[in-house]
Amino acid sequence: MDTGGTFTDFVLLGGEQPRIHKVLSTPAAPERAILQGIEDMGLTVALAQGELVIVHGSTVATNAALENKGARTVVITNSGIEDLLLIGRQNRPELYNLRPLPTHTALHDTPVIGVDTRLDAQGATLIPLTDETIRQTVDAVRRHDPESVAVNLLFSYLDPAAEQRLGEALRQAGYPVSLSSDILPTRGEYERGMATWLNAWLSPRMADYLARLKQHTTPAPLTIMQSNGGTIAADQAAERAVNLLLSGPAGGLNAARRLGQALGRDHLMTFDMGGTSTDVALLDGDIRLTRQGRIGPYPVAVPMVDMHTIGAGGGSLAQVDDAGLLHVGPESAGASPGPACYGQGGTRATVTDANLVLGRLQPEFALGGNLRLDPAKAHDAVARVAERLDMSVPQAAQGIIDLANEHMSQALRVISIQKGFDPRDFTLVSFGGAGGLHVCALATNLGMHQAVVPVRAGVLSAEGLVYAPRQRERIQALPADAETAHIQTLARQLERQAREELEAEGIDADRIRTETGLDLCYQGQSSVLTLPWQGEEPTQSEVAFHALHEQRYGHRLSLPVRRVNLRVRCLAEARPASPGQAPRGEGSPAWEAPVYGSAGDKSAAQNSEGNKIKIPVYRRDELGADQVIYGPALIFEPVGTIYIEADWQARVHPSAHLLLTCT
Structure with missing residues (x-):
């Protein structure tokens, strides 16, 4: 089941033929739409008897981030860098605006506590963390009465001991804690800190939602789609909200990959147009991941499917500005009131209304199987746009479609x-x-x-949620002088951790396969490229990196190549029924x-x-x-x-x- 901005979708595999269903989403309490869909499909008894296995793509974490509805959170970092997350990378979204207006986000309202401890860039202790400092920190946290705490100390990816001691003390005091050395143990204190804050900020909301959902779906096993294209047990997902920000869209890419394998086509561009937004992605043999994603104003450096999203969907609103220019999106009619033709109270023209006016949707087409369309309401809504544009209703409807198509075409150009x-x-x-x-x-x-x-x-x-592998991914920053033997030892440790978690979820050990990769970059670069690694000598990785850099950016450099991060992914492929x-x-x-x-x-x-x-x-x-x-x-x-x-x-x-x- 996939919860979207307008509809919640259901696919049931395992019978003679797949069964599908849609219901309007209930954003205030997404579980209501899920339970309604289960009841509509006559699966209430099967659910109670434990005959269902449920895989869920959720938008709860995404919506909470976009709507600034995370939990009250406190950030703990080193003394002297309390404003680091607000300073960020000082990127300027308006390059030529000399007086940009400040953007207020939830991060500005987050208290930050500085702790007197410090590691150097090699992981050696400069200022040790004392028991008295820990006690003072816990007292300071209590005064803010948070729902969650994020801990982000400099160079903790080299030695997590100080973060772990703080985390243990805070958990004993009753607070949920996110540690940067667990969430994203890599270089870049800003990206690591943002991922940790996002996880702490969103996890209580995700935990509340999953607890409500599990209350109604038990005893059925419940797994959640992650942003990297694999699934995770609901209990662990509640603690990893930052890994769920592209939960739903990642399901479509799994289905597209399976489709490409069946058709013998491994070069695919996907175009997922829903009611609220359109997601586009490129598959060149496999799902592409990125560590440079964003959700609203926030950078997200944890691995997530490389996807470009725009505010153009069936519910995208059309409007004419004071200069007489037509605009389509990004504002959407959503599920409530929805497009005018839904008859739910909407009066403004949308892409769906334009398609109905042009006849490409017919009144006989009941969306989701039961939502009847009202051509008269669609005509009236588009007519108001046509009047502002001084053209006929069909011409205005075609203009809405053409403009929406151009927005989506441009999104496809971005990823290709x-x-x-x-x-x-x-x-x-x-x-x-x-x-x-x-x-x-x-x-x-x-x-x-x-x-x-x-x-x-x-x-x-x-449907792609059912095809998604059960997956764990571990990442670890590498010392500048890391030898091949050290990397191999570290890879075995990360693989063991990931396998143990999968086996704890009931996955047989012989079903789990491991993929290992290295993040590399030229000396002086901050962005990396990831290549598969099988334990070969450094020169082989460097040759492959030069070729990939030239393919991606059109050139290669005569600079040393650095090994930055080690990535280990363990996954067990799903075994869905035949469709x-x-x-x-x-x-x-x-x-x-x-x-x-x-x-x-x-x-x-x-x-x-x-x-x-x-x-x-x-x-x-x-x-x-x-x-x-x-x-x-x-x-x-x-x-x-x-x-x-x-x-x-x-x-x-x-x-x-x-x-x-x-x-």
């Missing part, structure tokens, strides 16, 4: 062209409830000739629908009067394997609609995926 990849070498994988309506237009904008709309694309992020096959035979159009053609539809004969054409409408569950559908056409299912534009065709794969080709 700007990183040295040619989109034409990739297949565009479209999913999310709204993705199928825009996939042809986006592929055309980027010069791509192939796209895939997976079976159950509207709930693919939820089924497409039926044999060939489905006929269910009916013909009047649709306004887009600019690319040469057969649409669209003119200033906004003429409509009739195009065939197919039910996706009636399409047979190898059937070919020529655009323009509509294909609908309860959790999504696909608009096949003119000059495109769709072939049904034996596994029921739609393979789109530009003709």
